[in-house]
Amino acid sequence: MKRTVLFLCFCLVFSAAFAQKSETKNVPLEAAQWVFAPGTVEFIREKELPAMKILPEAGKVVAKDLDFSDGTIEFDVKPNSLTFYFHYQDAKENECFYLRMNRAGNSTALEGIQYAPLIDGVLLWDIYPHYQSNATFTRGDWNHIKLVISGAQMRIYVNDNEQPALEVEHLAGNPKRGSIAFEGDMVVSNLVVTPGKTEALSSLPGMDPTNNDPRYIRKWAVTNPVPIPENVDFSYDLLPSPETSWSVLEAERRGLMNLTRTFGENEARSIIWLKVNIQSIEEQKKKMNLGFLDGVWVFLNGQILYLDKNLQGRLMEKDPGGRCSVDNTSFMLPLKEGPNELLIGLANDPSWGRGMIARMGDMEGIEIKPDPTFDARLIELPEAIVRTYAGEYVFPNGTKMQVAVKGKYLHFSNESTLSTMLYPEADNKFFSRDFGFEIEFAKNKEDNVTHFIVYSNGQQVGQGKRIE
Incomplete structure (x- = not known):
C-alpha cells in the first residue's frame, strides 16, 4: 500500500511538472515586454486584439524575459517584410526564419521561405540552400506562422497547420535556447509560445542524406584566414609558406566545411587554404564536384588547375542561385601514381558565408587524407x-x-x-x-x-x- 501511495504521488508531481512545462504563454504585445529603438514600434489594436506594429527602421525587436528552447511558437503577421529570430542570444548568435517577399503570392517559388543560422553575425543562407522552400503567403494581409522546435529539428507551417512548408532536420545555429525577436516592416498579433509542445517531433537530428556516400572529402587540413590586399584578386604571395600553421577540421553534415563557424566573420576579404593528400595506385584522372563561396583557386601538385567565382546575382553565379552546393562546378584531377597534393584556396568578402563541399566521382584506386604540412618533402637544413x-x-x-x-x-x-x-x-x-x-x-x-x-x-x- 505504501509503495502504491508513493507511486501515485510521483505520478501527480510528474504530471504537474509536465503540465507546467507545456503551459501556453500569450506573449504580451505591449511596450514593457519588448526591447526596441524609441519611436520604431507602435502598440495598437487590430480586429479588437492587441498588436505590435514594427516600422522598417526598427531593427531587431526582442522579447524580454523569455528563455525558449523547445516547443511551439505561433503568431499572426501582416508583413511587408518579415524576419523572425528564435534561440536569440544576441544580434550575432541566433536562429532565423524569413519570408522572401518578392515571392509573395507565388506558391511554387522554391525559395519563398528560408531558415538559416546567424553565426558571429553572418547569416548563412548561402551555405544552406536545402533549408528553403515554397509556401503560400501574402504581402500586406494576415498570415499565420507556426514553428515547432524539438531539439535538433524544426517544422515551419505557413497558413496551413497540417502540412509543414519547411522541415529542418538539423538546426545549424550555435545557441540551443534564447529569446525571440522580429525584424522588418509588419504588424504582429496573437503571439503564443508553448514550451515543451513539440507535437511528437523527434529531438534527434534527422538523417544526413550523404552519410553512406564515401565520395565526400570530410577531413581537411586548414589554415587560418589570410587577408587579401585591397585591389588584389589573387597573388602567389598568398600561398601557404613553411611557416604556415595548419589544423585538421572535419566537415559538417552533407560534407560541408562550414568555415564561418570555425573562424567567424572576417573583417576584410581573405583566403583560407584547405589541403589533402590523394594517394593513387596509378596515373589516372578523377572527377571532382566542388561547392564553394565565393572565389576558389585549385592547385594540384603545386600547379594551378582550376579557378572560378560563385557570385550571387552576377554572371558568374553558380546554380543554385549563387549558393554553396556540390553541384556548383566540376573538373578533372589528373593524378600521378603515388602521392598527390590537392590545395584549395577559398576566398570571400565580409558578411557572406564561407563554405566548401568536395565530392569525388569515385574512390577506386585512391585514398584521401588531410595533409597538415607545407610539403611532405620539406626538410630542415642548416x-x-x-x-x-x-x-x-x-x-x-x-x-x-x-x-x-x-x-x-x-x-x-x-x-x-x-x-x-x-x-x-x-x-x-x-x-x-x-x-x-x-x-x-x-x-x-x-x-x-x-x-x-x-x-x-x-x-x-x-x-x-x-x-x-
Missing part, C-alpha cells in the same frame, strides 16, 4: 649548408640563373621570366612548388659546388654550371 649553393650559374644556351639565400631557403631566378623559391628535400636537392621541378647541386672533390642538374618528373632536363 643555413651554413644552404649558403654554399648561392651564386650565379649558366645554362648551355647562355641563360644565366641567380641562386640567392632567402631566409632558410633559396630563391632561383633569371632576369626575364623565372622566379621561384627552392625548398630542401635532401642535403643537396631542392624542389620548386611553383613549377614542379627539382634542382640537385653537385660538388667536386674539394667539396666546392660546381653545377646543378634540373629534374622534371624524375627525368633530367637541364644542367647549369656555376660561374661565380
